[in-house]
Structures are given as C-alpha cells and as structure tokens.
Amino acid sequence: MHWFKDISIKRKLTVIVMATSAAALLMAGAATIIYERVTFPRNLAQHLASLADVVGNNSAAAILFNDETAAAEHLQALQATPNITMAQVYRKDGSVLAIYVRVGEPMTTLFPAETGVSQETIAAEHVDIFRPIFVGAERVGGIGLRSDLTEVKVRLGAYAQTWLAVLFVSLLGALGVAAVLQRVVSLPILNLAGIARSISNEHDYSQRAVKETGDEIGALVDDFNEMLSQIEARDGALTQAQGELEKRIRDLQREIADRQRAEQGLAEKTVELQRSNAELEQFAYVASHDLQEPLRMITGYTQLLAKRYHDKLDETAAEFIGYAVDGAKRMQGLINDLLAYSRVGTRGNPFAWAQCDKILSDTIVSMKVAIEESGATVTCDPLPTVLCDEGQLGQLFQNLLGNGIKYHDSGAPRIHINSRRQGAHWLFSVKDNGIGIERQYHERIFTIFQRLHNKEQYAGSGIGLAICKKIVERHGGKIWVESELGKGSTFYFTLPATAGS
C-alpha cells in the first residue's frame, strides 16, 4: 500500500471511487451468479418432475400390458429434450421395463428396487428424478429421468459475460464521474497547498487561502488563514523588534566606538603625560646630579685656595672667597632639595599595607634629638593601616613634625596627630601650637622653594611641604592647612582607605 500513500489526492480519490464501484459491482455479480447456481437445479428438478409425470402417464398402459416396445417408444420422445441423458420406466416390482439413453452416454441403473414415493437427487454434474406412476389410485410402476447441468453452465457463462461487460462500462462511467467529482475535494486542498508553498517560498504572510466550501476543508482553510494572521502579526512584531534591536545595536556600536576613541585619546594623553612627567623627573634627577660635580670643584678649589694661600691674600680676598663658597654651598643645598623632591616620583617604592602607628613611632624615634632639644611633646590617637610607600609616609610625618617643632617662638611645642575615617579616605591631622600661617599663604607654602621667613629667623630651603604635597598626591590624597597667625597650625592630609581607590 506504500505507493498509495505517495500518489496525489486526485488519484487517490479516483482510485477510491473506482475501487468502491468495482467492489459493489463484484458483489452484485457474485450474488447473481451464486443465486443462479443454487436456484437453477431446483427449477430444473421441478421441470423434470412434470416431464416425468407426462411421460409416466403416457407409459401407464404399456406397464399394465408389459409392452416394452410401447414403453421404449414413449421414452424415445424425450429426444426432443437434449439435456435428458437417460430415462428408465420401471414395473411395479421395480424392474426396468424400458430404457432411453442419449447417444454417447453410458448406461446405469438410476433407481434400484421399487419405490412408491417421488425422489430427487441433485448432484454436482446431474439431477435425477423418480416419479411413481399411478392408474387411478393404484401404483403400477415408476419412471426415472437424469438431466445434465449443461444448461446451467451455459447460462452462468452468459451471465458472467454480461456482468463483465456491465462492469467495464460501469467502471468507465465511474472514472468519468470520479474525474469530475474528485475536484470538489481535491481542488480546495491543492489550492491550500499552493498557498502554503507560495508562503514558505516568498515569506509573504499577507497571502490568504480562498474558502470555497463549508465542509471540513473550508474549516481547515479558516484555521489556516487564522494561523497565517497570527504568524503575520508575530512576524510583523518580530520584524519591528528586530529593526529596533538592530538600531539599538548600531547606536551601541557607535557609542562604543565613540567611547573607545575617547578612551584611546585619553590613554594616549595619559601615556604622553606620564612620559613627559617621567622625563621631567629624570631630567631633574640627572641635572641636579650632574650639577653637583662642577659645584664641588668650585667649593673644593675655592676652599683649597683659601687654605693654601691665606698668607698671601688680604682680608677682602678672603671675604670674596667666603661669598663664593657660601653661594656654591647654597646652590648645593638647592640641588640636594631638588634631588629629594624628584626622588618622590622617581625613587618611590611600590605600595604595601602598613600600620601608621608604627611608621609614626619610628619617625618619632628618629627625631628623638630634635624633639628633646626643643622640649616638644608629641601625642597621637590610634592611626589606621593604609596602603602606602612606608618610607615616604615616614618622610611625610617627619617633615610635618619637623615644621611643628621648628616654627615655634615661645614655650614648648605641642604636636598632636589624629585620624578619622571620611568616606573612602582617612583624614589625618597634625596640629601644633606654633607661630601659625597667614591665610593668604595657605596655598603658597606647598610650592617648591617658597619660604615665608628669612634664613636668620628659621633655617630651611622651602622644600619640606612641597615634598609632603608630592608624597600625598602620589598616594591619591590631598593636603592642606588650617591656621591663623599666632594660633598654631593644623595640617590635614587624606589617604585612600581602600585598595581600589
């Protein structure tokens, strides 16, 4: 049956109609033939019985007179009925009086012994009939007839031929009818299939199948169209969403590209800045280093001149030499300060977690002499652990403590160090009771080589706070001062409290 599944609906419908017609015709034909085959021998038997009665009545006198010749003549009349193959007339005791045999047939006894009742035997090839013969109410003998079934076969053959002809014509008619009627079913389906194929090829969900019938196919077309509407709506929404998404992606890509350009520009500028900064620091370091050599020569040989020739020089010459040596030494000091300042950037160590308490106590120990000589009191609250360059943080404390001790006029210096958390930073304060700083100088004091006092008042080159500022800024913090003249100063600086910042 596999071939049947794969053939077209048209053919399927045609095959179904043809097969149904053929089956109906076959059943009808078979029923007719079976009926004929069953009923014909019975009809034949009845016919034979009446024939036997007629011949028997004619032969009654011959039996009574035991006239074999007359009996045989009567039987001979059966020649007119060609399907009678054999006939026999019996006496009252059952013995055979006369016999008729169709030419070419073998002779046998039809009914042995005497019988008083009618008998009928329907066999596959023949039908036998026995009838008693009466004269008045007295049975005088009997007659037996045998007929073959040639007529049945002939008739069945004629039936079969007729039926085959009817079958052929009927099937032709059915084919014609099927060819027309199958369209009713197949056309809407083919139409639907065509639309479905067209949609799947063109992806045009606006197409619709035409509903032509009110049956299941019509309902299928409705459902199909409804499904198409849903798909179309969804397809539309999808296309719209896709369009929006693509637009958003394009926007994002543009934004990313813009941002990348900006970041790249920034990174380039940062690298440029870092490079020039590093170059500047390297320059400052190398320059100050190389400047020291000739200065040492000036100092050394000027001093050697004064030492070796002091007998030969007058006072003025000695004074001039003194100025020269003093100038050279001051320049040496400035260079050393520059060197120290540039080292904050070039010679710093990587950051590590360190306890500020420990750094401060170490610094205080290293400044023991200066603290004791000035009679200063240094106190501090607990300090946090921060991510820092420990050496530079120590230098920061040292410079701030040193300033607190140095810029002092009367009484013992008192310095207090405190810290508190302020958001992502620690805020440190170093408070002294020194001479204080006028408001207008609060910014300037952090600039390199800026001094507020002459050397006779307070020694120093004006590098300490500049170094403090550079150290704090390298750590990502800020430094400033709050002070009033004569009321002491509080230096504040911040350090990041978290590793990330």
Place this chain on the structure above:
Amino acid sequence: MNTEQYRRLRILHVEDNIGDVRLIAEALRETGRDHEIAVAFDGVEALDYLHRRGHYADAWRPELILLDLNLPKKGGIEVLAEINADKELRQIPVVVLTSSSAPQDINRAYALNANRYITKPADLSELFSVVGELEKYWANGAKLTPRLGV
C-alpha cells in the same frame, strides 16, 4: 699610633674628573706621607691596568683602589663586578668614592663586596678628613685586611 707602622701606599684612583683626581691627591698629600698613585680615567683603562694589559704590562699591583661609579666606556659597578669575579683582584680593597648617594648604587656596591662606600663631601675640610681617615686605615700595615667575600 707609631709612624713606622705606615708604609708607602700604592693606590689606583679610577676617576674621569681631573679636578677630583687633583683634589684627592691634595688630600693625600695633606696626610704628610708619600703615596704612589696611578690614575685610570675610565673603566676599560682601570681593568687594563689591573690585568696588566697593553702598555700596563709592567704596572705595579695596587694596595687600594679608589673607584668612581660614573665613568666613561665602562661604569664603576661593572668594574667592581669584574674585580669581584677575579680571585686575584678580589684581594685588593676597593673604596667606592662617588658623588652618587642613590640607595641602589650603595646596595649594588656592597653586594659586590666593596669595602667602603663614600659620597664625595662638598666641603674641602670634610673631604680631607675622610681621605685622611681612609689613608690612615689602609696604610696601617697591621690593619690591612683582605676584602670581604670569597
């Protein structure tokens, strides 16, 4: 300390600055004793001298090397490294005398078994006293000790 314990110290001074060479010579003269001083003006010359190469074939072996770090051709640290790698030259005491006070220079010099590291003082009297102390230490035969290290 008895003056008879001192001897004529043979010094190799490796220094590119002629002014410094003269200043050190003056400082040594200030001690009042005679010294033999050989001068190498760059690192290559210093090593040629120590290995007695070329026209230094007949050079005497110094008893003290004064070594500047900032030298042409071959730096003082490289010279120090070569001295340290040679088991003969390693016996000669080396004093690094330089204008650099950078911690990494100091650390590297001591890591290469320099006997002392001195930053040249700017002040003349300081320079004279430092050189005087050096001379007194190394010229004193009883105190002459081999360099550190193996």
